[in-house]
Amino acid sequence: MLIALLLGILFATINTRASQIGTCFGMMANNLLPLPDVVAQYNQYSIERMRIYGPVSSLSQALSGSGIELVLGVPNQDLQTIASSQSNANSWVQDNIRTYPNVHFRYLAVGNEIRPNLNNGAAQYASYVLPAMQNLQNAINQMGYGGRIKVSTAMEMGIAINTYPPSAGQFDPSISNYINPIVSFMRDNGSPLLLNCYPYFAYAYSSNIDLSYALFTSPGTVVQDGQYAYQNLFDAMVDSIYSALEKAGCGSVVIVVSESGWPTMGGKGTSIDNAKTYNNNLIQNVKKGTPKRPGAYLETYIFDMYDEDLKSSELEQHWGLFTANGDLKYPVNFN
Numbered sequence: 001m002l003i004a005l006l007l008g009i010l011f012a013t014i015n016t017r018a019s020q021i022g023t024c025f026g027m028m029a030n031n032l033l034p035l036p037d038v039v040a041q042y043n044q045y046s047i048e049r050m051r052i053y054g055p056v057s058s059l060s061q062a063l064s065g066s067g068i069e070l071v072l073g074v075p076n077q078d079l080q081t082i083a084s085s086q087s088n089a090n091s092w093v094q095d096n097i098r099t100y101p102n103v104h105f106r107y108l109a110v111g112n113e114i115r116p117n118l119n120n121g122a123a124q125y126a127s128y129v130l131p132a133m134q135n136l137q138n139a140i141n142q143m144g145y146g147g148r149i150k151v152s153t154a155m156e157m158g159i160a161i162n163t164y165p166p167s168a169g170q171f172d173p174s175i176s177n178y179i180n181p182i183v184s185f186m187r188d189n190g191s192p193l194l195l196n197c198y199p200y201f202a203y204a205y206s207s208n209i210d211l212s213y214a215l216f217t218s219p220g221t222v223v224q225d226g227q228y229a230y231q232n233l234f235d236a237m238v239d240s241i242y243s244a245l246e247k248a249g250c251g252s253v254v255i256v257v258s259e260s261g262w263p264t265m266g267g268k269g270t271s272i273d274n275a276k277t278y279n280n281n282l283i284q285n286v287k288k289g290t291p292k293r294p295g296a297y298l299e300t301y302i303f304d305m306y307d308e309d310l311k312s313s314e315l316e317q318h319w320g321l322f323t324a325n326g327d328l329k330y331p332v333n334f335n
Contacts, residue, residue, distance in 0.1 A: 155195055157196075
């Protein structure tokens with residue numbers, strides 16, 4: 001009996017730790033596995049969290065009773081309708097959450113990578129992000145999900161400036177009227193900041209970042225920032241956003257890394273070996289937190305579960321841990 005109890009505690013600890021790592025499930029591919037097989041593959045590899053970018057009823061049905069925790073995206077193009085009325089927000093939650101009582105919804109990501117000074121078409125949605133979040137939070141509360149499902153939005157590193165050294169990080173003052181009310185909403189509602197954090201792009205678009213610093217393989221401290229020593233770029237990037245949160249009076253907001261990964265081909269530094277090195281080291285690194293938040297397991301979602309061959313550039317097509325038909329591209333220790 002004692003041995004069984006100890007084994008139970010051990011496996012519970014392992015499963016709790018494993019559950020901190022999820023993967024993003026983008027669906028821009030023409031040869032994906034059937035959705036029940038996708039769910040089965042998540043379970044096969046003990047991947048206990050999934051992020052998707054918009055509601056898919058057949059996927060919600062496949063996830064029912066699976067135990068997989070879901071980060072459900074609210075597509076950018078839906079935000080205006082949801083922001084325009086509480087009734088619309090109530091209907092969205094009814095249709096996409098309440099209809100599936102056996103799906104474990106974790107977060108709503110209300111829009112993805114929206115900021116008013118971003119020149120990629122997403123700026124047009126900026127004025128709708130906060131009111132959509134507020135209306136969805138009201139709907140979540142009214143339907144009894146308050147505290148169980150957190151409402152947030154997914155942001156990228158461009159929301160901050162002066163990110164080197166990490167302690168100098170602050171939110172871009174030119175968008176303060178946009179970002180400050182949103183992070184205050186997160187603080188007031190106990191929601192995390194969902195951060196898409198890519199050392200790959202920092203390395204690829206810079207001539208003075210060493211590959212080992214981006215891949216978690218530097219042999220020692222690369223950046224000393226006061227009392228904090230940084231041996232990898234990922235920690236430095238996350239902590240620069242923590243610094244920005246502190247300066248905005250929202251230091252209690254927890255960061256969840258909603259995307260991070262490394263492509264296997266299509267650009268500078270891309271290879272199977274580098275992707276394997278980055279993602280396996282990422283899984284181990286987030287167990288220990290960051291220098292500013294040591295010992296706090298950093299919830300992280302690897303981008304991407306599968307290659308997406310319908311994306312517009314070759315680089316965008318090769319982020320998957322698996323090929324679209326479900327073949328693992330390189331060994332990954334998800335635990």
